[in-house]
Amino acid sequence: MARYGLLVAPSANRVxxxxxxxxxxAELAVFSERALGGRIEPAEIVEFxxxxxxxxxxxxxxxxxxxxxxxxxxxxxYALFEMVEGGLLRPLGEPSLDxxxxxxxxxxxxxxxxxxxxxxxxxxxxxxxxxxxxxxxTKRFTVLDPVAGRGTTxxxxxxxxxxAVGIELDGKDVxxxxxxxxxxxxxxxxKHTTEMTPLRREGKRLGRRFDARIxxxxxHPQHLSVFExxxxxxxxxxxxxxxxxxxxxxxxGVVHGSRSAKGLARGPLELLEEALPGWSSLLRPGGALGMSxxxxxxxxxxxxxxxxxxxxxxVDYEGFEHRVDQAITRDILVARKV
Numbered sequence: 001m002a003r004y005g006l007l008v009a010p011s012a013n014r015v016x017x018x019x020x021x022x023x024x025x026a027e028l029a030v031f032s033e034r035a036l037g038g039r040i041e042p043a044e045i046v047e048f049x050x051x052x053x054x055x056x057x058x059x060x061x062x063x064x065x066x067x068x069x070x071x072x073x074x075x076x077x078y079a080l081f082e083m084v085e086g087g088l089l090r091p092l093g094e095p096s097l098d099x100x101x102x103x104x105x106x107x108x109x110x111x112x113x114x115x116x117x118x119x120x121x122x123x124x125x126x127x128x129x130x131x132x133x134x135x136x137x138t139k140r141f142t143v144l145d146p147v148a149g150r151g152t153t154x155x156x157x158x159x160x161x162x163x164a165v166g167i168e169l170d171g172k173d174v175x176x177x178x179x180x181x182x183x184x185x186x187x188x189x190x191k192h193t194t195e196m197t198p199l200r201r202e203g204k205r206l207g208r209r210f211d212a213r214i215x216x217x218x219x220h221p222q223h224l225s226v227f228e229x230x231x232x233x234x235x236x237x238x239x240x241x242x243x244x245x246x247x248x249x250x251x252x253g254v255v256h257g258s259r260s261a262k263g264l265a266r267g268p269l270e271l272l273e274e275a276l277p278g279w280s281s282l283l284r285p286g287g288a289l290g291m292s293x294x295x296x297x298x299x300x301x302x303x304x305x306x307x308x309x310x311x312x313x314x315v316d317y318e319g320f321e322h323r324v325d326q327a328i329t330r331d332i333l334v335a336r337k338v
Contacts (some may be wrong), residue, residue, distance in 0.1 A: 001057050001058065001059065001060075001141050002057065002058050002061065002062040002063070002081055002082060003055065003056070003057050003058075003059075003082070003083040004055070004056055004057075004058065004063070004070075004080060004081065004082050004083060004092075005046075005048070005052060005053045005054070005055050005080075005081045005082075005089055006024070006028070006043075006053060006054040006055075006056070006074070006077055006079075006080050006081075007052075007053050007078040007079040007080075007081070008020050008021050008024060008051075008052045008053065008054065008076050008077075008078060008173050009076045009077065009078035009117070010078075011115060011117050012115075012175070013115050013232050015119065015323060015324065015325065016115045016117060016203050016322075016324075017202075017325065019116065019322040020076045021045045021052045021054065021076075022045070022319065023075075023076060023108045023118075023121060023319070023320060023322060024054060024076045024121075025042075025043045025044075025045065025054055025319065026317070026319030026320050027074055027121050027124060027125060027184075028040060028043050028056065028071075028074060029042065029043075029258075029319070030056060030071060030125050030128050030317060031071065031074065031124075031128065031248055031258075034128040034129070034133040034134075035128055035133050035134060035136055036067055036070060036071075038060045038061075039058050039060065039063075039189075039209065040057075040058055041056055041057040041058070041059065042056070043055060044056070046116055048280055048316060050091075050163060050238065050284075051136070053167055055083070059239040060136070062082070063092075065094055066137060066149075067097060067338075068080065068092055068093075068094035069094045069096065069137055070136060070137065070170075072095065072096035072097075073096045073097050073120075073124060073136070073160075073267075074124070075117050075118070075120040075121035075124060076117050076121075076212055076337075079091060080092045080093075084314070086232055087177075097125045097136075097137065097159075097161060098159050098160070099158075099159060099160065099161040099162045099279075100158065100159055100188070100190075101188065102159075103184075103311070104158065104159055104184060105120075105152070105155050105156060105159060105215075107184070108150060108180060110150060110151070110176075112149070113149075113150070113152060114149075114152050114249050115294065116152060116156070116189075118292070118325075118330075119152045119153050119156050119249070121317075122247055122249070122290050122291075122292055122321075122332060123143065123149050123153060123156055123157065123245070123247050123290070124267075125247050125290060125320075125332065125334060126246075126247050126289070126290025126334055127141060127143075127244075127245055127288070129288035129290065129317075129334045129335075129336050130244060130245060130286055130288045130336065131285075131286030131287075131336075132285055132286065133246070139244075140161065140162055140163065141157075141160075141162045141163070141244045141245055142162065142163045142164075142165065142191050142242070142243045142244050142245070142247075143157040143162055143163070143164055143165070143243065143244070143245045144164075144165045144167070144234075144238075144243040144245070144246045144247070144249060144279075144282060145157075145164070145165070145166045145167070145246075145247055145248060146166075146167045146231040146234055146246060146248050146275065146279055147167070147168070147231055147248050147249065147250065147251070148166030148167060148168040148173075148177075148226060149168060149170075149249075149273075150173050150176050151175055151177040151180070151181070151226070152176045153166075153249070154166050154177070154226070155181075156225060158214065158222060158224060160165070160221070161222065163223045163224065164222075164223075164225075165224070165225050165227075165228040165238065165243060166224075166225070166227070167226075167227045167229055167230075167231045167234055167237065168226060168227070168228060168229075169228070169229065169231065171207065171208070171232050174207075174208065174210060174226055174228040177210070177222050177226060178196060178210040181212060181224075182195070184213075185192060185214065190214060190215070190216060191214075191217075192213060192214045192215070192221075193212070193213045194210070194211065194212045194213075194281050195210075195211050196208055196209070196210050197209050197211070199227060199228060199229060199237075201236050201237075204267075206226075206228075206229050206233070207228030207229045208228040208271050209225060209226070209227050209228070210225070210226040211223075211224065211225050211226075211321070212224040212225075227229075227255050230274045231271075231275050231279075232271075232274040232278065233278070234275065234278035234279060234282060235277070235278035235281050235282065236278075238282050239282075240281045240282060241281075241282070241283070241284045241285070242282055242284070243276075243283060243284065243287065244283075244284055244286075244287045245287060245288055245289075245290070246279055246282070246283060246287070246288075246289040246290070247289075247290050247291070248279075248289070248290070248291040248292075249291070250268035250271060250272070250291050250292065250293040250294075251268060251271060252299065253320060268291075268293040268294070268297065268298045268303065268305070269298045269302055269303065272306045273300050273306065274304065275310075276306060276307070276310040277310060278311075280310040280311055280312060280337065283337040285337055285338065286336070286337065287336070287337050288315070288334055288335065288336045288337070289307070289312060289334070289335050289337070290332065290333070290334040291294070291303075291332070291333055291334075292330050292331065292332050292333075293330070293331065293332050293333070294324075294327075294328045294329065294330060295321065295329045295330070296327065296328065300331065300333065304333065305337040307333065311337065311338070312335035312337055312338075313335055313338050314333065314334070314335045315334040315335060315336055317332060317334055320332040
């Protein structure tokens with residue numbers, strides 16, 4: 001039975017750095033169960049030279065090339081080693097899904113930005129809850145972020161080589177994201193086309209739509225669309241059964257929210273009640289919805305009830321609750337459309 005050590009990457013956020021080993025241990029368990037046939041034994045957190053590692057064993061021999069490629073996508077993975085006799089670490093390296101330079105993820109800095117390691121974790125465990133988990137390395141997923149903000153999830157989706165769709169009510173955020181992406185693509189000299197057009201439905205102007213085609217047109221370029229609109233109107237923006245994954249970092253009920261028919265919804269349950277009918281209709285059967293929220297303002301059981309009311313089956317994930325700051329304790333819920 002082979003033993004491995006996974007070096008945990010530090011985060012710019014000190015509080016998240018403290019939580020990262022436990023979070024990645026829970027994420028590794030999901031990878032094992034959903035994409036690696038349950039071969040990985042539960043990980044333990046150890047320290048070498050003052051740095052945190054996940055130490056784990058693999059049943060029936062060693063990890064193969066594709067399995068190493070799967071693990072390369074763990075959200076806080078910095079380096080993977082095989083642990084050999086004498087306390088030595090033999091470095092292992094296989095390419096991850098990453099298609100672009102990592103500054104696509106890290107360069108943006110603004111107040112309220114979700115930690116990019118957590119964004120990647122939430123996307124990973126949601127994709128692994130779909131019916132296509134074993135196609136992680138080969139399938140081109142379509143991912144919707146219905147509360148997109150300035151595009152952290154959209155950028156992680158593009159990073160993986162997948163197609164991205166976002167919905168964001170705040171026009172300034174849509175402007176900021178479109179400006180960033182156009183500048184980044186230009187500076188990287190990546191072939192692309194972009195356009196910003198009015199968004200209309202039934203003769204009424206709802207907002208704007210930003211579209212990008214990224215890559216050579218002869219090589220099936222990636223598609224990205226961002227709608228400046230209210231997320232409760234998502235069904236009017238997209239075709240039903242058109243996305244594989246929905247990932248939402250819900251408002252924490254502290255300083256930001258999302259507008260609904262009743263006004264500005266500052267709590268996740270208010271938003272879910274109005275938005276879930278549209279969101280669930282957009283998911284393909286077999287797809288999954290993953291969301292994070294502040295447990296101080298919304299009980300887990302209430303959120304689970306809402307998901308089940310809209311035809312979504314909760315996936316039993318544990319170990320993802322963690323502190324963000326004094327007012328926010330964040331957890332993850334994931335549900336599959338059957």
